[in-house]
Amino acid sequence: MRCLRALAAAAICAPALAVAQPSDPCAGPTTAEMRMCAAQKLGAVEAELQRYLDAARRVARPPSALDASQAAWMGYRDHACRAAASQYEGGSLQPVVALDCRLRLARERTLELWRAYLAEQGDLQQPATTP
Numbered sequence: 001m002r003c004l005r006a007l008a009a010a011a012i013c014a015p016a017l018a019v020a021q022p023s024d025p026c027a028g029p030t031t032a033e034m035r036m037c038a039a040q041k042l043g044a045v046e047a048e049l050q051r052y053l054d055a056a057r058r059v060a061r062p063p064s065a066l067d068a069s070q071a072a073w074m075g076y077r078d079h080a081c082r083a084a085a086s087q088y089e090g091g092s093l094q095p096v097v098a099l100d101c102r103l104r105l106a107r108e109r110t111l112e113l114w115r116a117y118l119a120e121q122g123d124l125q126q127p128a129t130t131p
Contacts, residue, residue, distance in 0.1 A: 046106055
């Protein structure tokens, strides 16, 4: 019986461990620590996304097209991350998966904004897409 419980725990935790790299400081021993660390990372990544969005808005013609695109992207992000996290409904990994999804998509969006609006400007350097 203990073996079955250990296997079940390993199956549940394996996706979260696969998400976190071995050198990832957010690969804490508890999901609460993982969640807290991921939330802190997300705050920093979203602040960077906002900085790139503000810079892109200054050069976008018309800026309203970028704003509409950003609103649509935010809706996509919310739905996609909700769907990914729903695979862990009721489990302690659910919020960790949701945060990791938002983190990954925010990094991708920042790079997308840079490529579409800022690469030729030279004001901001290419953002990193990994931690």
